[in-house]
Amino acid sequence: MFKTRITAFIVILVGVALGFFVYQSEISNRNLESGATATGLAKYPFKLGLDLSGGTHLVYKADVSSITKTELSDSMDALRDVIERRVNAFGVAEPIVQIQSGDFSNAGEERLIVDLPGVTDVSKAIEMIGQTPVLDFRVENIDGDAEQEATVDENGELNVDLYSSMYKKTDLTGRYLQKAVLEFDQTTGEPTVGLQFDAQGSILFEQITKENIGKTVAIFLDSEPISIPRVNEAISGGKAQISGNFTATEAKTLVGRLNSGALPVPISLVSTQTIGPSLGEEATTAGVKAAIFGFLIIVLFLILWYRLPGLIAAIALSMYVTIMLAIFKLVPVTLTATGIAGFIISIGMAVDANVLIFERMKEEFRKGGEIPESIHHGFKRAWLSVRDSNISSIITSIILFWFGTTLIKGFALVFMIGVIVSLISAISITRLFLYSLNIKKKNKFTNFLFGSGFRSTKIITAPAVSK
Amino acid sequence: MFVVKYRKVFVTISAILVSLAVASIIVFGLNFGIDFKGGSLLEVEYSGVRPSQDIVEGSIKSLDIGETLIQPIGDNGYSIKARDITDQEKKEILVALGSDATETSFTSIGPSVGAELVRKSIISFILVLIGIIFWIAFSFRKVSKPVSSWKYGLIAIVALVHDVTISAGAFAFIGFLTGVEVDTLFVVAILTVLGLSVSDTIVVFDRVRENLRIGRSKIFEETVGESLNQVYTRSLITSVTVIAVLLCLVFLGPSSTRIFAIVLTIGMFFGTYSSIFLASPLLVIVNNIQNKKKKTR
Numbered sequence: 001m002f003k004t005r006i007t008a009f010i011v012i013l014v015g016v017a018l019g020f021f022v023y024q025s026e027i028s029n030r031n032l033e034s035g036a037t038a039t040g041l042a043k044y045p046f047k048l049g050l051d052l053s054g055g056t057h058l059v060y061k062a063d064v065s066s067i068t069k070t071e072l073s074d075s076m077d078a079l080r081d082v083i084e085r086r087v088n089a090f091g092v093a094e095p096i097v098q099i100q101s102g103d104f105s106n107a108g109e110e111r112l113i114v115d116l117p118g119v120t121d122v123s124k125a126i127e128m129i130g131q132t133p134v135l136d137f138r139v140e141n142i143d144g145d146a147e148q149e150a151t152v153d154e155n156g157e158l159n160v161d162l163y164s165s166m167y168k169k170t171d172l173t174g175r176y177l178q179k180a181v182l183e184f185d186q187t188t189g190e191p192t193v194g195l196q197f198d199a200q201g202s203i204l205f206e207q208i209t210k211e212n213i214g215k216t217v218a219i220f221l222d223s224e225p226i227s228i229p230r231v232n233e234a235i236s237g238g239k240a241q242i243s244g245n246f247t248a249t250e251a252k253t254l255v256g257r258l259n260s261g262a263l264p265v266p267i268s269l270v271s272t273q274t275i276g277p278s279l280g281e282e283a284t285t286a287g288v289k290a291a292i293f294g295f296l297i298i299v300l301f302l303i304l305w306y307r308l309p310g311l312i313a314a315i316a317l318s319m320y321v322t323i324m325l326a327i328f329k330l331v332p333v334t335l336t337a338t339g340i341a342g343f344i345i346s347i348g349m350a351v352d353a354n355v356l357i358f359e360r361m362k363e364e365f366r367k368g369g370e371i372p373e374s375i376h377h378g379f380k381r382a383w384l385s386v387r388d389s390n391i392s393s394i395i396t397s398i399i400l401f402w403f404g405t406t407l408i409k410g411f412a413l414v415f416m417i418g419v420i421v422s423l424i425s426a427i428s429i430t431r432l433f434l435y436s437l438n439i440k441k442k443n444k445f446t447n448f449l450f451g452s453g454f455r456s457t458k459i460i461t462a463p464a465v466s467k
Numbered sequence: 468m469f470v471v472k473y474r475k476v477f478v479t480i481s482a483i484l485v486s487l488a489v490a491s492i493i494v495f496g497l498n499f500g501i502d503f504k505g506g507s508l509l510e511v512e513y514s515g516v517r518p519s520q521d522i523v524e525g526s527i528k529s530l531d532i533g534e535t536l537i538q539p540i541g542d543n544g545y546s547i548k549a550r551d552i553t554d555q556e557k558k559e560i561l562v563a564l565g566s567d568a569t570e571t572s573f574t575s576i577g578p579s580v581g582a583e584l585v586r587k588s589i590i591s592f593i594l595v596l597i598g599i600i601f602w603i604a605f606s607f608r609k610v611s612k613p614v615s616s617w618k619y620g621l622i623a624i625v626a627l628v629h630d631v632t633i634s635a636g637a638f639a640f641i642g643f644l645t646g647v648e649v650d651t652l653f654v655v656a657i658l659t660v661l662g663l664s665v666s667d668t669i670v671v672f673d674r675v676r677e678n679l680r681i682g683r684s685k686i687f688e689e690t691v692g693e694s695l696n697q698v699y700t701r702s703l704i705t706s707v708t709v710i711a712v713l714l715c716l717v718f719l720g721p722s723s724t725r726i727f728a729i730v731l732t733i734g735m736f737f738g739t740y741s742s743i744f745l746a747s748p749l750l751v752i753v754n755n756i757q758n759k760k761k762k763t764r
Contacts, residue, residue, distance in 0.1 A: 051723065059580060109579055122573070123554050270577030272554070279571050283721035290720035294712035301708065338652065341716055341724040345659075345731070348712035352705040356670065359701040385673035388606050389666035395598040396662030399591050400655060408655050415659070 001438055008436035011429060015319040018326045025329060044329040048117075049336035049410055052284045054277030055117040056125055060267040062110040064102075067265065076101070076110055079265045083112060086129055092116045112267060122274050138167035138218045139208060167218045167225075170208055176201025180255045182248075183241065191251035193227075195240040202238025210234035287340035294344050295321060298351055306358050308449035312433045313354040313426070320350050320425035327417060336410035346418025349393070353426035357382040365450055374450075375434050379427065386427065393419050471692040474748030481745045484737075485629055488636020495639040500648030503585055505578035507552045509560060511568040512544040518565070520545070526563040532556050544571065551575045588654045595661050600624055603669070607676060613687050614754050622749045623668045626741040630664045631657055634734040647726055656730035663709065663731075664738030667702055668746045674698045675750065687754045695747050706739035 025041035050057050060083075067075050076099045084097040096115040102108035119125050176197050183194040197205050208217060209231050218228045219242070227242045299317065302310035324343060328335060361378025369377065397419065400412035439446055470477060501508055517523075523545055524537050536548040545568075547560065552575060561570060603620035634657060641647055674694035713735060716728035 059577075061577070061579065109583070120570075123558065126554055269554075271551075271580045272573065272575045274570065274573040276569075276571040283723055286719060286721040287724075290712075290715045290718075293719055294715035297711050297715065298708055301711070305704075337721050337723045338655065338727070341720065341727060344712050344716050344720070345709060348709035349663075349705075351708050352666070355701050355704045355708065359698075359704075363697070381677070384606075384677075385670050388602075388673060389669040391602055391606075392599055392665045392669060393662040395602060396595050396658055399594045399598065400658055402591070407651055411655055411659075 001436075004432065004438075005436045008432050011319075011432060015322055018319075019322045022322060022325045022329065044332070046325075046328055047332040047334045048280070048284065049334045049339065050115055050117060050273070050280075051275050051337050051407070052280040052287075052335065053117050054120060054275050054280040055115065056119045056122050057271075057273040058114040058116070058122075058126070058129070058269060059271035060112040060114070060129075061270045062112055063266045063268065064110050072110070073101075075265050076112075079112060079267070083114060083129055087114060087116065092119055110265075111270070118277075120274055120276060122272055126269065126272075136220050137170050137172040137205075137208065138220055139170055139212050140215050140217075141166055141168045167220070170204070172197075172201060172204040172208060176204060178238075182252050182255045191246045191248045193242040193246070193251050193255055195242065197238035197240075199238070202236070205238055205240060206234060206236045209240075283337045284340075287337060287344075291340065291344050291347070294347055298347060302351060302354070306354075308437075308439075309354075309358050309361065309430070309434060312437075313351060313358070313430055315433065316354070316425045316429040317347070317350055319429055320422055321347065323421055323425065324418060327421070328414075333413060333417070334410060335414075336407060338407055338411035339414040342411040342414035343418060346415060346422060350418065350422030350426055352389070353382075353386045353423065354430055356386050357427070357430070362450070371439055371446065371450065372435075375431075379431055383427075386423070390419050390423055470695055470744055471688055471748060471751055474751055477744040477748050478752070481629055481741065485632050485636075488633045488639075491636040491643075492632075492639045495643035497635065497639050498642045498646070498648045500650045501548070501551075501574065501576050501581070502650045503581045505551050505576050505581040507549050507557075507573070507575035509547045509549075509557060509570065509574075510540060510544060510572045511547070511561070511564055512541070512571050513567045514569065515567050517543050517545065523564065526565075527560060530556070530559050530563055532560070551577055584651060584654075591654075591658060592661075595658055596624060596627070599627070599661065599665050603665075603672070607672065609676075609680075613757065614750060618753055619672055619750070622746055622753065623665050623672070625749060626668050626738075626746040627661055627664055629741050629745055630660055630734055630737045633737045634660055634730055637733045638730055641726075641729070650726075652724065652727040653730060656727045656734065659731060660734030660738060663735055664741065667706060667738050667742040670702050670705070671695065671698055671742050671747055672750075675747075688751050691747050691751050695743060699743055702739060702742060706735055710735050 021041070021044075025044045026046075028040065028042040029045045031042075062076065062079060064072060064075070080097050080099050084095070087095045087097060094117055096113075098113050100111040100113055102110045114129065116125055178196045178198045178201070181194045181196070183192050184190065185192055212231050213233060214231065216228050216230050218225045229240075229242050295317070299314040302314045302317070304310070306313065324346075327333065333339070357378050360382040361374050364374035364377045364381075365371070394416060397412045397416035401409055401416065439449070517539070520537060520539060524535075527535055527537065527547065532549050532552055534549070538546050538548075540546045545564075552560075557570075557573060557575075561568065600617075600620040600623075603623050604616045607616035607619045609616075638647075638649070638653065642649070671694065674697055675691055678690045678694050710732055713728050713732045717725055717732065720728060
């Protein structure tokens with residue numbers, strides 16, 4: 001008994017701690033000035049989907065007709081990298097760029113999905129994504145007459161746009177690059193990036209290197225330097241090697257970026273969706289309101305109908321809500337309007353297990369069982385129906401998750417987590433608390449506490465055991 | 468239990484409800500939205516007083532974007548539905564609407580995306596059905612007498628189809644009254660109804676399973692009746708809790724999930740109805756048919 005009570009106490013503490021975490025992280029997030037970097041608890045805000053935060057959702061179709069099956073996944077990855085880079089350059093906070101592979105359900109169409117939270121100027125976004133990036137080689141600016149642009153960023157650090165003034169453009173651009181490959185230095189084993197220019201590019205490259213021995217040549221991608229190697233000798237044959245302190249992954253990324261000077265796969269826009277920020281805010285407020293009211297109604301019902309066990313179930317339900325909110329923050333789960341709907345429905349379903357168990361308990365109680373036994377039987381006998389009925393919901397949510405647009409996934413994921421967490425909260429937590437109360441005696445008062453509904457439960461005392 | 472006794476009456480009622488639903492779907496039709504057909508929907512809000520619908524229609528007609536459907540939304544806005552338009556065409560519309568109008572939301576869906584949704588909806592629907600039949604057959608595998616565990620699964624599916632058809636029929640009627648369209652969320656709602664409705668049926672079947680194991684009554688019909696008596700309250704309560712939160716969602720929740728919540732509420736209601744008034748009577752009927760076959764042999 002002592003052990004049960006200690007465990008129950010710890011569970012309550014954990015619940016309170018989680019609740020504190022959810023509350024405090026929301027508060028510190030509210031107080032966060034816009035633009036400031038989040039620290040501490042403010043690092044865990046609720047992650048809102050596009051329909052709640054406002055933003056743009058773009059779906060592109062990739063034309064993969066000229067690509068062989070073996071190259072398909074690589075080219076799509078390369079495509080995603082290119083688009084991701086362009087989107088990042090656009091300055092979007094937390095953009096999502098993902099590949100939706102073609103399968104039997106979408107007639108084998110390879111798609112690229114781009115989510116841009118906070119961006120409502122679609123035209124600009126579309127333009128940005130559709131733009132071909134520029135790869136070019138620049139040499140040191142000997143004249144030194146270029147003005148340096150200095151800016152102070154929000155953290156108060158001085159940023160000098162050194163590179164664009166230190167280097168000047170040459171004729172050599174990504175147009176002349178035949179391909180880039182990942183190589184390893186034969187002596188040091190260090191990963192390097194090998195470049196292969198085409199015929200014209202080779203001549204240009206030879207010329208540039210000849211003129212710049214001992215100096216640096218900068219490789220710019222979208223007007224940003226990605227590598228600044230030093231030229232040791234004139235290079236003919238159109239082969240160059242960029243050695244820096246690359247890790248293998250960095251080198252590989254660079255190869256991908258260099259090879260993707262142009263989009264590896266042509267794309268066309270098939271679907272757009274923009275949600276204004278005010279619309280999203282309204283939806284969020286309404287969702288939260290519905291959730292609070294739904295929760296209160298259920299709690300009220302539980303306490304009025306099931307009395308003491310109902311009160312305990314209400315506490316378990318509060319813990320369920322807290323656990324779910326903490327999961328939303330920690331995982332984090334992207335919340336959409338449908339996700340909130342799923343969460344609200346799951347509040348109604350989370351008590352289903354409790355209802356099944358309590359009804360069963362009452363049944364045993366009416367038959368004349370002692371309180372601890374009735375509780376025990378209630379949990380044991382109701383388990384099968386609780387398990388079976390919840391698994392059918394899990395099956396549905398798994399299929400819905402596979403079904404897949406962002407909208408539906410938001411619902412399915414929350415629903416699935418909800419069903420699983422509620423199984424734990426409704427069964428384990430309720431049982432733990434009920435046991436830890438350790439009510440054994442049957443009298444009018446406990447009969448009332450364990451009774452339910454509007455009718456008073458008939459008291460059947462167990463036949464006295466003859467000694 | 469009177470439900471088992473008058474089983475033919477209840478099965479008939481269900482049959483009538485389903486026929487009505489099918490009739491509603493045929494007569495009113497399901498109005499598929501741009502999610503399925505492809506197209507675009509632009510919503511704007513005016514900062515001042517919105518111009519009359521005629522003026523808006525007139526100014527858009529001059530553009531070359533084909534047929535449009537313009538409806539007032541909220542206090543100060545319009546929604547404009549058209550074929551899937553390009554970003555450039557959208558800009559032209561916004562210019563035509565005047566500088567007072569700001570875009571609040573815009574959706575444009577290409578026909579291939581719509582076709583994918585149709586395909587995925589059908590596949591998911593079938594997968595959920597198969598998943599549920601298998602799960603019930605599996606979890607009821609030990610109670611193959613007198614009714615085989617497969618039949619529990621099949622009857623649960625009959626109840627499901629009943630719930631889904633009625634929900635869809637009700638939706639067709641709502642669509643006829645209010646012009647609401649079938650969108651992605653409708654499909655999610657229907658699929659969720661599948662899961663929730665079967666949960667309820669399982670609660671009843673589980674009790675039948677347990678009572679069969681205890682084997683107090685030799686007569687199957689009585690066992691089912693007794694089981695129903697024992698569990699109908701809890702079956703009702705579990706549904707009431709879900710319906711209560713759904714109603715909160717309908718009346719207080721965001722407008723984007725309102726129809727979704729309404730469909731779920733209807734589905735939930737009939738899901739509860741069918742698990743008590745359809746699934747159990749069917750179980751007895753199937754058993755009786757089996758017995759007759761055995762006797763004639």
